Amino acid sequence: MPLVEITVPEGTLSEAAAEVLQQQVADSVLTAMELPHTEFFAAATWVYVREAAKGLATTGAGRPPGVLVVLTPLEGFLTPERNEALSVEVTRHVHAATGPDTVVWLVVNEIPEGNWAVNGGLTRRAKIDELVAEAAAGS
Template identity: 60%
Template sequence: MPLVEITAPAGAFPETAVETVQQRVARAVLTWMGLPGTDFFAGATWVYLHEAEKGRGATALPGATPGFLVVVTALENFLTPERNESLAAEITRIVREEAQYGADDETPVWTIVKEIPEGYWAVNAGLTRRAKLDELIAQAAQG
């Protein structure tokens, strides 16, 4: 929890930028979800980067290729529409800054946030409960 999957055109990120984009996106997700940056939450925030091979992505417009797709899967009620919008803006900025195209490039960056209701997310066969997460958040706030 949370899980992020980035699908990028092949070669969009230089090899030296792959871990950086993953780390930056993970930190943005933690921030906008209001989660502390403790080892527990940082270690439980996974980001996978997949490259779509050349010719394996298309749009309805012949010859056009899609841009980036970022899917954030999070437990329900950690994000609001306003936080989602801020998260999408930050993810777009990060992807554009780290991609070889440059920060001013206007390649589309689609961000989709999917929320999973409590009781539908399990880790190591145990359901993730909001009350336990709230406990961990409170402990982190106390130092």
């Protein structure tokens, strides 16, 4: 379901800091998408942290490179207001891990229904809504 890729300059994060950032971002994404924080949805939310090797990430202005966060959710879960709130949250988490001067980009690439498959099966909004309803009934 939601897939998040975080690219940081090499040496920016310790392994422990990367793990904390992954969990914080995953939690923020579930909240923004209004998905329950259940074991199923937590397991279906993947967050990768990748390091860009020195010299492969730069800016034209000579500033140190920032952090790029790319979120790929199924279309229709995020409104512009939720995107904005998520951007603030993700930036706060990255700044906690890297420092307040880090530039943070958040790119949201929504995938239309029918264009997302996991293990050979298409992910359908109706099934996700069913799982959300089951989680709500179980609470």
